[in-house]
Amino acid sequence: MSIANPHYEALKRTYGRLHRLTHLESMASWDQAANMPPGGNQARADALTEMAGLLHRMRTDPMLQAQLSGAEAEQLDEAQRANLREMSREWRRSNALPEALVERRSQATSRCEHAWRSQRPANDWAGFLPNLQEVLAVAREEARLLAERSGLGLYDAMMDQYEPGMTSATAARVFGELRTWLPGLIRAVGERQARETVVPAVGPFPLPAQRALCERVMKLLDFDFSAGRLDVSTHPFSGGVPEDVRLTTRFYEDDFLPSLMGTVHETGHGRYEQNLPRDLLGQPVALARSMAIHESQSLAFEMQLGSHPGFARLLSPLVSEAFGAQPAFEPANLHKLLTRVKPSLIRVEADEVTYPAHVILRFEIERALIEGEAEAADIPAMWDERMRDLLGQDTRGNYKDGPMQDVHWPTGAFGYFPCYSLGAMYAAQWFAAMRREMPALDEQIAAGNLSPVFDWLKRNIWQQASRWTTDELALRASGETLNPAHFRAHLTQRYLS
Known part of the structure; x- marks a missing residue:
């Protein structure tokens, strides 16, 4: 036959x-x-x-x-x-x-x-x-x-x-436009937040309690523990395969938010992997479309959803149960803690307003490295200059919180960093499309119903896998290809309106 x-x-x-x-x-x-x-x-x-x-x-x-x-x-x-x-x-x-x-x-x-x-x-x-x-x-x-x-x-x-189809010229144009308005936004948000009263969380926060909290929040986000797990590593990451997703985080006893929000971020990656189409499993078309699309899922979870005031209300009782009730864990104050904007040294712990500056810095350095315009020995000086210009931070002599902080260059992942901010832009675009389709979305999140978010992502992103090119996927999901205007509108609405 x-x-x-x-x-x-x-x-x-x-x-x-x-x-x-x-x-x-x-x-x-x-x-x-x-x-x-x-x-x-x-x-x-x-x-x-x-x-x-x-x-x-x-x-x-x-x-x-x-x-x-x-x-x-x-x-x-x-x-x-x-x-x-x-x-x-x-x-x-x-x-x-x-x-x-x-x-x-x-x-x-x-x-x-x-x-x-x-x-x-x-x-x-x-x-x-x-x-x-x-x-x-x-x-x-x-x-x-x-x-x-x-x-x-x-x-x-x-x-x-x-990121198939993306060019450095396009990325440079998008990031160049970002450079024109981001510093002013950072200053405006900083001035506004300086007038707010925020109650700091009082530690220490025992590591076993942090881990238990992270796993409870993963369950809240519908992570399937029968097909994945959470562990600890030097640098948080998600790995494995759709049938067995491995997420990692790292803990600090004096601050629980980095591990918690890092876990929320990696859970977005994990949910994407767990919901790729099973009927085509093992074939290239069933893989995630691109790393900007992958990062759009982690940042949809961490920034769009995880920093939403409605999500802070869901987190509040879980955090109080993990560490004991204190004024800092009241929903309104917890949301302020989740959305503090302050230029800092560490990319993975940066707020969503200053985060793009970390990506622009790395994009400019690694492009120069690959194109032979700079050598590895030049990295610290290039880093110090850009950290000062973009974020006003002094990193001279501080390599561990400077050019040694990420795992990407040690593992040879040159070309990956732009995907983070492109992913943040796509994440804002997805939520804009959701709100057009579901005008009551924010009320649903505030009521503790996250299903509309997950269902939309599953239908429009997860189950589509690599069936379409990135532009076609974005067009089908949101009615347009990448439009950075949604990212600016999101930040302005959340932090200045």
Whole structure:
């Protein structure tokens, strides 16, 4: 009996196998960050390098090219065509890179990230720099080869891995416009909030109570604990696969909000993964569309919903139960604590008004690094200058809270940072669309009914996965492609109206 679409079916089997092996790779990477004893790092780096080489050989198997060409002529439906498009994109990207470079990247990033975990708290920039230089050298070679294959610029080729279709010129234009009004907004909000009375929360906040609170809030946000879990790592992240989502956070005994809101952020990532279409699971079309869309989910949870006054009313009794009642935990005051705007050093703990400045800073530095206009040794001076100009902060000599604070550069994720602020813009756009569709949305949130938010995201974003290009997804969900005006309107309404 002949098989309909034999080339396409063969591709499906290959990509299903890739998904299962990537599952194992992601679990090993999560364990490396969350559980692995330090002595296991070299063995784990070798194992991950072996897996990276195996996956690369599968993705570049010459048979795939013939199967991709053959599938183009087969009778495929719309979803299958979208899957074939994503397979072809992955094949082109993989074939741009030789296996030796993929393995070198795995070794360099494992070594750099593992050392970074102890070098960062020690403020050891001198010790960190040699490893970072090797990661940057690999990233530049990767950018060169990707650019040659795609015809894109060097930094554009790196961005394209995370945000297909986005260019550095577009990102620079969007961020340039942001620079024109963001400093004034930060000043105006600061002046307004200086006149407000805010009761500070009184610690300490025991870490077991913080963890229990985080897990209760994850349940409030409908995270499925039968298909995921929360752990602790040096830098909060979400990983795993849709069937087994791994989230991490970090705790401070003197302040519970960073761990709580960091967990809310990662829960947005986790809910997206858990709600990707199951009927296509294991296929490229069932993966998240892009990292800006992924960040739009985490920031929809953390900023749009998590900093909503109605959500503060839901949090208030949970926080009081975790740490004991105190005036700071009353809903109105808790909302003030959640929406304090104050320029600070740490990106992942920044408020939503100053957060874009952290992203612009990193975007400008890493673009210069990849394009050869700056070297790794130049990062501290570039960082200090931009922190002073954008946020008025002095970071001289403070590497752990400066250029060593994020895990992205140690892991070679150059081109990722723009996705955060693009994601914040998309998140504002999604909520604007929700309010047009559901005028009583804010009243529903205030009443404790979060289902309208989750249902809209599931229908318009989660279940769509990679079926559409990013522009088409945004157009279908909100009636327009990316429109940064919604982000400005959101910040102005929440903080100045």
